[in-house]
Amino acid sequence: MKILVCIKQVPDMESKFKVNAAGTWYDTADLAWRMNEYDEYGVEQAVRVKEQVGDADLTVLCIGPEKVKETIKKALAMGCDRGVHVLDDNLSSREPYEIASMIAEFATDKGFDLIFTGMQSQDRGSAQVGVLVAEILSMVSVSTIVEFSYDNGVANVKRELEGGVKALVQVKTPALFTCQLGLNTPRYPTLPNIMKAKKKELTSIPSTDLLKTEGRQHTEKMYFPEKTGGGLVLEGDVADLVNEVVRILKEKTGVLAR
Amino acid sequence: MNFELSEEQSLIREMVRDFAESEIAPSARERDEEERFDRVLMFDKLAELGLTGIIFPEVYGGAGADYISYAIAVEELSRVCASTGVTLSAHLSLGANPIYLFGSEEQKQQFLVPLAKGEKLGAFGLTEPSAGSDAGGTKTSAVKDGDEWVINGTKIFITNGGDAETYVVFARTDKDAEKHHGISAFIVEKGTPGFSFGKKEQKLGIRSSPTLELVFANCRIPAANLLGEEGSGFKIAMKTLDGGRIGIASQALGIAQGALDEAVAYAKERKQFNTPIANFQGVQFQLADMATQVEASRLMVYMAAYRASAGLSYSQSSAMAKLLASETAMKVTTQAVQVLGGYGYTRDFPVERMMRDAKITEIYEGTSEIQRLVIGSSLTR
Amino acid sequence: MKVLLVAEFRNGTLPGSNSELIGFARKIGAESSMFLVGAADKLPPYEGTLYLADAAVHGEFNPDTHKQLLLSVIDREKPDMVVFSHSSYGWDLAPRIAFALRAAQVSEVVDVVDGLMVVPVCNSKLRRQVQSKTEMTIVTLQAGAFGTAEEPTGSPSVETVTSEAGSRFSFGGYEEAEQGGVDLSKSEVIVSGGRGIGQADNIAMIAALAQSLGGEYGASRPVVDAEWAEHNRQVGTTGQSVSPKLYIACGISGAIQHLAGMKKSDFVIAVNTDRDAPIGEVADVLVVADLKQFVPALTDKINSL
Numbered sequence: 001m002k003i004l005v006c007i008k009q010v011p012d013m014e015s016k017f018k019v020n021a022a023g024t025w026y027d028t029a030d031l032a033w034r035m036n037e038y039d040e041y042g043v044e045q046a047v048r049v050k051e052q053v054g055d056a057d058l059t060v061l062c063i064g065p066e067k068v069k070e071t072i073k074k075a076l077a078m079g080c081d082r083g084v085h086v087l088d089d090n091l092s093s094r095e096p097y098e099i100a101s102m103i104a105e106f107a108t109d110k111g112f113d114l115i116f117t118g119m120q121s122q123d124r125g126s127a128q129v130g131v132l133v134a135e136i137l138s139m140v141s142v143s144t145i146v147e148f149s150y151d152n153g154v155a156n157v158k159r160e161l162e163g164g165v166k167a168l169v170q171v172k173t174p175a176l177f178t179c180q181l182g183l184n185t186p187r188y189p190t191l192p193n194i195m196k197a198k199k200k201e202l203t204s205i206p207s208t209d210l211l212k213t214e215g216r217q218h219t220e221k222m223y224f225p226e227k228t229g230g231g232l233v234l235e236g237d238v239a240d241l242v243n244e245v246v247r248i249l250k251e252k253t254g255v256l257a258r
Numbered sequence: 259m260n261f262e263l264s265e266e267q268s269l270i271r272e273m274v275r276d277f278a279e280s281e282i283a284p285s286a287r288e289r290d291e292e293e294r295f296d297r298v299l300m301f302d303k304l305a306e307l308g309l310t311g312i313i314f315p316e317v318y319g320g321a322g323a324d325y326i327s328y329a330i331a332v333e334e335l336s337r338v339c340a341s342t343g344v345t346l347s348a349h350l351s352l353g354a355n356p357i358y359l360f361g362s363e364e365q366k367q368q369f370l371v372p373l374a375k376g377e378k379l380g381a382f383g384l385t386e387p388s389a390g391s392d393a394g395g396t397k398t399s400a401v402k403d404g405d406e407w408v409i410n411g412t413k414i415f416i417t418n419g420g421d422a423e424t425y426v427v428f429a430r431t432d433k434d435a436e437k438h439h440g441i442s443a444f445i446v447e448k449g450t451p452g453f454s455f456g457k458k459e460q461k462l463g464i465r466s467s468p469t470l471e472l473v474f475a476n477c478r479i480p481a482a483n484l485l486g487e488e489g490s491g492f493k494i495a496m497k498t499l500d501g502g503r504i505g506i507a508s509q510a511l512g513i514a515q516g517a518l519d520e521a522v523a524y525a526k527e528r529k530q531f532n533t534p535i536a537n538f539q540g541v542q543f544q545l546a547d548m549a550t551q552v553e554a555s556r557l558m559v560y561m562a563a564y565r566a567s568a569g570l571s572y573s574q575s576s577a578m579a580k581l582l583a584s585e586t587a588m589k590v591t592t593q594a595v596q597v598l599g600g601y602g603y604t605r606d607f608p609v610e611r612m613m614r615d616a617k618i619t620e621i622y623e624g625t626s627e628i629q630r631l632v633i634g635s636s637l638t639r
Numbered sequence: 640m641k642v643l644l645v646a647e648f649r650n651g652t653l654p655g656s657n658s659e660l661i662g663f664a665r666k667i668g669a670e671s672s673m674f675l676v677g678a679a680d681k682l683p684p685y686e687g688t689l690y691l692a693d694a695a696v697h698g699e700f701n702p703d704t705h706k707q708l709l710l711s712v713i714d715r716e717k718p719d720m721v722v723f724s725h726s727s728y729g730w731d732l733a734p735r736i737a738f739a740l741r742a743a744q745v746s747e748v749v750d751v752v753d754g755l756m757v758v759p760v761c762n763s764k765l766r767r768q769v770q771s772k773t774e775m776t777i778v779t780l781q782a783g784a785f786g787t788a789e790e791p792t793g794s795p796s797v798e799t800v801t802s803e804a805g806s807r808f809s810f811g812g813y814e815e816a817e818q819g820g821v822d823l824s825k826s827e828v829i830v831s832g833g834r835g836i837g838q839a840d841n842i843a844m845i846a847a848l849a850q851s852l853g854g855e856y857g858a859s860r861p862v863v864d865a866e867w868a869e870h871n872r873q874v875g876t877t878g879q880s881v882s883p884k885l886y887i888a889c890g891i892s893g894a895i896q897h898l899a900g901m902k903k904s905d906f907v908i909a910v911n912t913d914r915d916a917p918i919g920e921v922a923d924v925l926v927v928a929d930l931k932q933f934v935p936a937l938t939d940k941i942n943s944l
């Protein structure tokens with residue numbers, strides 16, 4: 001059995017962000033980087049399937065500059081067998097379709113039975129790449145899974161819907177799944193596995209070898225939203241206040257739309 | 259010269275920090291208040307991660323990592339909970355390390371392997387009511403009787419005491435020898451008849467780490483449990499403490515870093531006169547001093563750890579690291595409480611705990627005064 | 640400008656997010672039509688053409704057939720934009736459509752400025768203005784971004800659509816949300832009570848408001864210390880840190896310990912009699928009122944919607 005898990009390196013979301021000189025993305029200098037949280041669940045699920053079936057080969061793939069190797073090492077220390085680094089120094093200008101095309105180009109004819117990706121990245125947050133990879137590969141895909149089980153070519157999963165409701169879905173492999181937070185409990189890489197990770201294979205591929213499409217959208221500018229806090233003060237008759245708050249809830253939050 | 263962590267060291271830091279923040283930190287306040295040691299959380303989970311034998315070779319159940327990795331692990335645990343940091347440090351540096359350094363192959367298989375794997379918790383019994391900084395004053399006695407040693411006496415202030423299964427205990431085996439030469443080291447297991455535990459100390463800080471008395475009353479242990487040569491106990495104790503200082507220095511470093519992080523976060527958040535207090539130069543100067551001292555400690559701690567891994571002498575280096583890091587921890591935690599003001603003095607914020615925890619690092623495993631003696635004598639020898 | 644709105648039908652009901660699709664079309668001044676895999680006896684309020692496929696035949700969750708149904712409607716309508724909610728239905732189906740049509744997909748649109756789509760980056764810490772380079776554009780809309788004060792009305796003119804497409808998915812039904820066990824960190828709406836609730840019995844009105852909004856209730860430290868609420872509901876440094884979409888703080892003055900636990904909330908409404916309470920500093924809206932009158936009135940109003 002062959003498994004692929006796709007991960008992304010993202011800044012710690014607690015970081016102090018600055019807009020870059022071109023005004024189109026955040027400045028990537030002086031940030032702390034880590035594995036995209038959603039992808040940690042993907043890595044964990046892939047490792048669990050490998051442990052379950054025994055005879056499986058698990059590849060972890062990450063696109064980005066040289067420093068994403070640290071994140072690949074973490075995935076290797078969590079239990080992936082081999083790493084693939086798609087070296088791309090221009091990651092921040094790549095839109096989801098370009099990323100998906102590169103992954104699909106790599107995966108073509110490799111015979112992966114299962115592919116896991118995060119449901120979205122914490123920085124760009126498009127929630128497109130996983131499903132697009134599957135579409136390009138003509139593979140079945142289920143997004144936003146919070147439960148996964150595999151047996152003999154069949155995957156039973158639960159998708160998370162709004163309001164805590166789950167949808168039960170069954171598909172046959174080969175298939176791709178995008179992982180939602182809470183799918184499992186990602187393991188900490190143990191000391192012995194961290195020590196072993198450095199001996200595992202890590203291949204580098206230049207992105208130019210895989211990128212055969214053009215972007216379909218581009219960022220005109222990036223900026224900080226205006227501060228909303230310290231906001232509106234409402235006073236007056238209770239009935240009027242209630243109507244005003246309901247209006248605000250409808251306009252500013254999605255909570256009455258459920 | 260290279261100031262960058264290796265890939266493994268960075269991964270270890272990330273892993274231990276994630277673990278410490280998500281698993282250890284949430285209960286740190288409560289465990290401190292209740293003076294409660296949580297064996298599963300504070301030791302068994304460390305074992306699962308491979309931290310309990312981090313510096314020992316794989317053949318002895320360890321992870322084969324270096325001393326810097328060990329220092330990083332203790333630092334990151336102590337950053338959120340100094341009690342957890344000292345649990346690991348006392349287990350590894352004091353309980354397991356002397357067996358690794360001085361034990362026979364049989365002793366390593368029998369005692370070190372389960373300690374390194376974290377199946378057993380280790381502790382170290384040196385201090386006595388009348389022998390603290392002066393280990394040569396040890397009064398606990400061990401008398402050979404056939405195939406056994408018979409131990410009598412009391413040890414005090416034993417970290418991990420009561421909960422640990424394996425103890426390295428020092429006792430006088432030759433009353434007539436010059437005071438440093440008549441001491442020997444023994445491995446004593448919990449449950450041995452005649453070995454019991456006295457009162458649990460109620461402490462100012464590290465309250466989630468148990469500190470107990472060990473009481474030996476005609477406690478008979480096999481002759482094979484003599485660690486190293488008869489009469490070499492003082493040397494074993496001093497060598498062990500050289501390594502232990504790296505652990506305590508790392509603990510102090512972690513406490514200081516934790517307090518600095520809390521102070522910075524608070525200063526950015528807290529508004530007075532309509533502006534975050536971080537914007538006031540007076541607060542910035544305080545934070546700058548704190549950060550500089552923490553960074554200086556870190557360099558010295560990692561330097562001592564590097565020397566230990568590289569096989570260089572590190573007695574002086576580890577004494578300097580412990581002296582600087584522990585005094586820094588005390589200063590920085592006190593300043594952190596000051597930055598947080600009235601809130602810092604309450605138990606709603608962790609800096610008061612950090613301040614209480616910091617004090618012990620100037621005392622145990624050699625007081626600051628003893629560190630100065632060690633450093634001074636190595637300079638003037 | 641012509642847009643096709645992709646409405647949703649889930650577990651036999653029409654979620655309120657459908658009206659936001661209409662809000663978006665209004666906001667950009669576009670001519671619209673709507674697509675729905677739903678039921679003929681549960682039509683969304685809408686003035687215009689609704690292409691309706693029967694969920695009883697085509698399934699509520701079936702990306703393969705829904706994709707084919709939607710592609711056939713797109714082929715007839717030839718819209719400039721296909722608009723989804725950024726929901727479990729929308730973000731799943733939209734990329735499938737985008738790929739099939741070689742179209743750009745812009746996700747989680749919160750606004751449209753000078754013809755450019757605005758999307759959040761890094762948990763909404765930053766914003767990005769995006770230009771599509773393809774003739775047709777697929778968009779998904781962030782929940783709440785295009786809410787309208789007035790609910791849409793009217794009834795659509797229905798055109799029925801069907802598809803013979805097969806499916807690789809086997810849908811096994813729904814599993815309802817679990818009851819019991821409080822995990823505030825996962826709750827999207829939290830209504831918290833503070834010292835201002837006055838007495839133990841009043842926690843019930845806080846809980847009732849939370850329930851009307853499909854959320855959980857929380858409490859500040861004094862309320863928990865007084866044993867008016869359980870400790871697992873405490874928000875703050877000594878309780879839980881939460882980051883819901885909506886946080887309503889009732890009778891909470893805003894001690895720094897409490898603020899530290901809830902300041903990451905997306906939208907904060909504070910109800911307090913004191914207009915100078917520190918909670919006002921982090922609140923998007925401060926309602927100056929007696930919570931004992933305001934909270935039950937708001938609950939009644941929401942339940943009547």
